[in-house]
Amino acid sequence: MQRADATPLFLLTGFLGAGKTTLLNRILADPRFADSAVIINEFGAVPVDHDLVRHGAQRVTITASGCLCCTVQGDLRGALFALQEERAKGRGAAFSRVIVETTGLADPAPVVAGLIPGTLPAFGLRDHVVARRFRLARVIAAFDLEHGAGPLENHFECWKQLAFADEIVLTKGDRAAADPWLAELAALNPAAGLHVAAEADFDLAALLRDGAYQAASKPEDVAGWLALEARATGEGGALSASHAAPPSPSLPGDRHGGIVSLSLTHDGPLDRNGFSAFLHVLATGQRGEMALLRAKGIVAYSDAPDRPEVVHLVGQKLCPALPLDRWPSADRRSRLVLIGRALREEPLRKLFAVTRR
Numbered sequence: 329m330q331r332a333d334a335t336p337l338f339l340l341t342g343f344l345g346a347g348k349t350t351l352l353n354r355i356l357a358d359p360r361f362a363d364s365a366v367i368i369n370e371f372g373a374v375p376v377d378h379d380l381v382r383h384g385a386q387r388v389t390i391t392a393s394g395c396l397c398c399t400v401q402g403d404l405r406g407a408l409f410a411l412q413e414e415r416a417k418g419r420g421a422a423f424s425r426v427i428v429e430t431t432g433l434a435d436p437a438p439v440v441a442g443l444i445p446g447t448l449p450a451f452g453l454r455d456h457v458v459a460r461r462f463r464l465a466r467v468i469a470a471f472d473l474e475h476g477a478g479p480l481e482n483h484f485e486c487w488k489q490l491a492f493a494d495e496i497v498l499t500k501g502d503r504a505a506a507d508p509w510l511a512e513l514a515a516l517n518p519a520a521g522l523h524v525a526a527e528a529d530f531d532l533a534a535l536l537r538d539g540a541y542q543a544a545s546k547p548e549d550v551a552g553w554l555a556l557e558a559r560a561t562g563e564g565g566a567l568s569a570s571h572a573a574p575p576s577p578s579l580p581g582d583r584h585g586g587i588v589s590l591s592l593t594h595d596g597p598l599d600r601n602g603f604s605a606f607l608h609v610l611a612t613g614q615r616g617e618m619a620l621l622r623a624k625g626i627v628a629y630s631d632a633p634d635r636p637e638v639v640h641l642v643g644q645k646l647c648p649a650l651p652l653d654r655w656p657s658a659d660r661r662s663r664l665v666l667i668g669r670a671l672r673e674e675p676l677r678k679l680f681a682v683t684r685r
């Protein structure tokens with residue numbers, strides 16, 4: 329039985345590069361939401377997302393463990409339990425809400441199912457404590473106005489993320505108009521609130537209103553997807569638990585259609601021109617089966633080894649690099665995570681090697 333004072337949990341989802349971390353940083357920079365604990369789902373052999381979140385009194389990172397939707401029984405409940413344990417012992421900063429950022433490929437169904445009481449069973453004391461102490465309040469989905477058409481046409485996860493949402497935040501309104509999308513998103517999920525992040529009246533408080541997630545108000549498919557998760561778990565976890573602990577940074581093919589991640593690292597700085605050429609090849613050199621969906625990383629160049637830059641590729645579009653005035657953590661490796669289909673590891677590693685100095 330859930331406690332009346334259960335801590336509200338906000339699930340922040342949205343397709344690869346849609347602007348989840350940017351939105352999260354905006355939330356955490358707002359003093360009204362400083363008392364937030366954050367769980368970031370990261371996959372890939374090297375941590376990157378962790379260093380891209382720049383504020384927050386408290387933070388928990390799930391690293392290198394695969395996508396949240398594939399490991400929800402373990403990782404999310406485990407992370408929430410750890411938060412609760414720390415709180416019970418009076419350790420760490422106090423928090424009155426939890427924000428969970430999923431990967432861009434996360435299927436929201438198992439994640440939501442794992443957080444709604446009575447949908448997936450508790451598998452022990454840990455799950456029981458989590459179910460009593462945390463309450464799924466709202467699902468917030470970021471939708472990229474600039475690149476939205478591709479994900480919507482090609483990736484079912486994108487549809488599902490939007491269908492489960494209570495609030496849809498239309499991002500990159502400074503680069504593309506929202507109007508052409510409003511009717512389509514309203515048809516997809518009529519009950520969701522639509523917010524354009526670039527507009528002056530956009531208020532984060534509207535996203536983070538307390539509440540209790542109501543699957544019944546969502547498009548009819550949502551109930552079916554949740555029922556499927558419950559059935560699969562009851563039948564031995566065929567969907568959720570079959571790849572509960574992915575042994576490699578590759579995402580499980582059955583949920584993610586063969587999309588994999590590839591991590592590239594170098595202990596020292598890179599050659600600026602060489603790396604720029606490498607990014608150009610990534611953005612333009614998609615051949616045959618290979619399709620790069622996302623790249624992100626932190627790299628330093630030999631002409632400024634102490635001032636790294638954050639680099640992003642969304643689809644085939646290179647975003648402006650964000651210079652940092654120092655390394656965000658003790659990890660000073662130049663590192664890049666690539667996410668895509670049929671990534672050709674050996675040629676990519678060889679090409680990356682050319683960027684080293």
Ligand SMILES: Nc1nc2c(ncn2[C@@H]2O[C@H](COP(=O)(O)OP(=O)(O)OP(=O)(O)O)[C@@H](O)[C@H]2O)c(=O)[nH]1
Binds near residue numbers: 344350431502622
């Ligand atoms: N121009 C513009 N760029 C944005 C906006 N929101 C995000 N971006 C850029 O889009 C890129 C991806 O943004 P992120 O916030 O990292 O996206 P994400 O959804 O967390 O990406 P994943 O790592 O795939 O989960 C970055 O270069 C951001 O600076 C926006 O509103 N306007």
